[in-house]
Amino acid sequence: MSKGRLEAFTDGFFAIIITILVLEIKLPGTDEAIFPMILHLFPKFVAYFISFVIVGVYWVSHHLMMHYIKHTNRTFLWINLFFMMSVSITPFFAAILGEHSTSADAIALYSGLQVIIGLFSNVIWWYATKRGGLLDENVGRLIIRTMWARNLIAPVLYGIAIPVAYSNIVMAFAIFFVVPIVHIAPTLLDFQWVTKLVTKLAAGGQKA
């Protein structure tokens, strides 16, 4: 089964999710002046920004995984669909976060969803690498490990954000901003830093 339609379907899906996020920011019916209204909506823009970037992280990760995956099967389609289902709840939980931005519960709920999405992301990669015939033959252990590491950043950090939210809300939001920075920063250095680190770790792991 070719991977073309799965990619087109998932790309269309991601394009819709990042666009639907902005629909959750609704124009208040009041006669408020423009700039106070925008300031008033500031928490919603923050929730929008965080969600846009994290969905962007998932899309780039999916893009990278599919770069190394050559074939798909029905099980893969279904794992991908459940991954998409978890992503599709993000706009709704982002709306809750934007509406109740000072509520530790809203932050915990949002973080919990991101942990689940991160886990599904790992299930995709786990199935692709464990079941024969899906992965490109030239993909080495280093790439497989780097991708694992990459896919674990978001769920681990969001998992930490859950208890943090109940002691310090500002710190929890700080973690939300750390997630995309960790993903984008090495990208700007063309991943040389991460590649070197993982190479060292992998070398260390092979010695041990």
Added chain:
Amino acid sequence: MSKGRLEAFTDGFFAIIITILVLEIKLPGTDEAIFPMILHLFPKFVAYFISFVIVGVYWVSHHLMMHYIKHTNRTFLWINLFFMMSVSITPFFAAILGEHSTSADAIALYSGLQVIIGLFSNVIWWYATKRGGLLDENVGRLIIRTMWARNLIAPVLYGIAIPVAYSNIVMAFAIFFVVPIVHIAPTLLDFQWVTKLVTKLAAGGQKA
């Protein structure tokens, strides 16, 4: 006429439908605490989950059918459009189901729609197999029969759910969950079980 644009169009359509489903879950305007609100929305999440998975079943089925279909014509485009029209009503009927989850009428309405979608799915396959020149020449009778069986699972089970809803609502919802399980479970076994069963039945049918 190439099948590429039909696939891209249908994939885009399915990607939008599964995303629109979540738009039907709306944030209540009340000052309710977060977790009670989520619990309160639980029936809507159930309707969302059921709809996401059944639309996923239709997408995978369409994917499989198009794998065996090599060409399309104008009639095929129109049959596909009417299939899409029936699918596109799902988010609206899912919203009714989420709002009135204890109403047998809502369950019957939703089930009736799924029966119609299932029938259109079969019309697609019937036209593709009966009219010459659309199907891949290498597609044998076994694959044609397996696809028929596959496309009949959802409409038959949903058809049973209609009378059941008026005697036992929980049972009707149980059927809603059986439909995706029947589709996904054999997938996890790589369809070996179903293939063997159909092979036996086909062998029996050829003897008779």
Added chain:
Amino acid sequence: MSKGRLEAFTDGFFAIIITILVLEIKLPGTDEAIFPMILHLFPKFVAYFISFVIVGVYWVSHHLMMHYIKHTNRTFLWINLFFMMSVSITPFFAAILGEHSTSADAIALYSGLQVIIGLFSNVIWWYATKRGGLLDENVGRLIIRTMWARNLIAPVLYGIAIPVAYSNIVMAFAIFFVVPIVHIAPTLLDFQWVTKLVTKLAAGGQKA
């Protein structure tokens, strides 16, 4: 400039339009029983059905035109964008039609929009056939004329519906249903009837 991205963009657009149509049918907040509510929404379903089918007609027409067009340029992209702009207003005017289904003004407004869409459709074909280098070299005069005839059916019939709406609303709605029937019926006969008719007319035209 390749036509691939234009097709993908237009397909994505059409997929969204036919899905957005159903968003205009909103669940009333009342505690009305399910089936009376569905009956109450009947005019909206009619507006939805008419719009879905006419947008389907435009998509199939676009599909056919692009089948014969091999290249695009910047002017073509812009003509296509204005065609899309006119189509994108359909869900809003369909909502007006569904809300005010007994208003001749609503019918006239909707019909007027369809006339404009039909004219843009013809501008696409006019530019593709008149400007050198866009059309496939093998496309003969017969196909060019058939496409013209095809693209004129909807705007002519909708143009007639405008004055009709002010004398007989039922008749205007009847015209709305005639448009897709005229498009789909010959399709079911594989266009042999239309092809023969146009061949005769073309032959007559060449003699004169």
Added chain:
Amino acid sequence: MSKGRLEAFTDGFFAIIITILVLEIKLPGTDEAIFPMILHLFPKFVAYFISFVIVGVYWVSHHLMMHYIKHTNRTFLWINLFFMMSVSITPFFAAILGEHSTSADAIALYSGLQVIIGLFSNVIWWYATKRGGLLDENVGRLIIRTMWARNLIAPVLYGIAIPVAYSNIVMAFAIFFVVPIVHIAPTLLDFQWVTKLVTKLAAGGQKA
């Protein structure tokens, strides 16, 4: 990394944005007659028209840039995502503009967003031309300069519109209409005029 998925993703995104724009025009619940209601919504249609055309300008520009770009990398994906993020806010700011069309603040806010989108558009082109290996080798200095000029038209004009809005609202709206005209008009002349002008300027620049 191939550019195919980036194009498909961005095309899907643009298709959704231009469709979401129309969702911001909402049917008033009043029993107003049809044509007065449409007249009443006129400012919203103006905001819709301006936004549809400017988003069309961005799409055509992106299309042109990707025509000359042969490869992408992770950094490019992220720059493109931030460009998309800025575009995705357009429907919301268009809604504000449609609701408060006589407010200089609304015009300034909308213009400010367009300046940011224009700058991101230039960052895409800057990165593609400066970093080796992304651009097609055959793309000469003339094309690179023409694209720069093209991408600067919208942000410069919208930047001018910000102070203008506070002295003369009609003039600011006039600038909004000038932007697409400047983009589309040379297109209708097949860009011969712009090409000649830029050739002269480039020739002058090389002499100096």
